[in-house]
Amino acid sequence: MYKNIIDKKPALFERSDCNIWTDPYIQKQMLNAHLNQDSDGASRKQESILKTIDFISKYIKPDNRLLDLGCGPGLYTSLFKDKGYEVTGVDFNKASIDYAIEKRYDIKYICGNYIQEYPEGRYDAVIMIYCDMGTHSDKDRDKLLRNIYSSLDNGGVLIFDVFTEGIVEDKTEQKNWEYSPSGGFWAGNEYLLLSQTFHYVENKAFVYQYNLLTEGENKHFIVWDRYYSEGEITDILKGIGFRQVSAHKNILSGNNFTSNNEMFIIAEK
Ligand SMILES: C[S@@+](CC[C@H](N)C(=O)[O-])C[C@H]1O[C@@H](n2cnc3c(N)ncnc32)[C@H](O)[C@@H]1O
The missing domain is CATH 3.40.50.150 (Vaccinia Virus protein VP39)
Structure with a gap:
């Protein structure tokens, strides 16, 4: 029913089409x-x-x-x-x-x-x-x-x-749905947000993946956190x-x- 949800673990340093810092909203x-x-x-x-x-x-x-x-x-x-x-x-x-x-x-x-x-x-x-x-x-x-x-x-x-x-003590792999009926941080109107965190132990990196579902539009965001x-x-x-x-x-x-x-x-x- 929901098309274009991307919930698989991204390839290392894969990029998304949308960017949390430059998205207009x-x-x-x-x-x-x-x-x-x-x-x-x-x-x-x-x-x-x-x-x-x-x-x-x-x-x-x-x-x-x-x-x-x-x-x-x-x-x-x-x-x-x-x-x-x-x-x-x-x-x-x-x-x-x-x-x-x-x-x-x-x-x-x-x-x-x-x-x-x-x-x-x-x-x-x-x-x-x-x-x-x-x-x-x-x-x-x-x-x-x-x-x-x-x-x-x-x-x-x-x-x-x-x-x-030490960041590994503070972050864990997880998957979470958030429903916002009248908009919020991610969109001006009603939205559903699927947030996922994956850990790349060998590469010392976490990734946060977000699928944002609004009326008539899906957006996909990937954000990396490399530690050293x-x-x-x-x-x-x-x-x-x-x-x-x-x-x-x-x-x-x-x-x-x-x-x-x-x-x-x-x-x-
Ligand atoms: C976590 S914020 C920190 C902002 C600022 N240094 C501070 O601490 O107040 C990261 C900033 O880097 C900017 N940024 C990330 N990647 C960038 C890039 N490739 N080119 C220009 N700005 C970028 C984002 O837009 C954002 O403002």
Whole structure:
């Protein structure tokens, strides 16, 4: 009866036609989630954002040129700009970028896909916050890391966070139906949502698969969460050419949306 429901375990790093960050309706819900201070959904809460800014600021010098990959509505870029850095933010969620531009005309914002079109320019620091590195396939991650490396001046740093192997304590394989009679996060009107989580133990990845059923339309979303050991991510970064890599744990406050098992990585060119 229900056509086109895709409920089999996706192939490793398979992509869906629809994207939770760029879907015309969901991108606006994502913006609301970024701005909601009661939840760590989409962006971490302010307390953790401030701890992250303090941590990162130790590794970047005054007047540095900073690129924020996946900047969302600019919660970090605006604080870095206030600290005197020259800031560029890129994100492919148009609702978030429009909000960010509206808020701050003194920051350069680019609405685009940083994997497909890496922003031009030279940078002293590139940051990527909230485990976004883990949402990409290993192939796209390596392409991105090579572009980041090329865009950094010697002595420049890449700073990002990834989930550690401890995430397996917080996530389990599951399947769940949600019925929303008058719309909600996923659609403006009545919908049914099938959510599935699968674990790829050998590849250190989880996938979240969503089938969204609304009147007359089905949408299919796949979201990846790759996690790392300190040794693996260090080897990957050294393989790209970064000469010094360090991992830092327990930087943030507790998280009420996703796993608390993350580490920050500092990679120096
Ligand atoms: C988990 S959110 C984190 C946002 C922001 N770093 C923060 O912590 O407030 C991930 C962000 O990355 C963006 N994003 C994901 N993949 C992207 C890509 N390939 N190109 C541009 N933006 C991307 C999403 O639109 C989203 O705003």
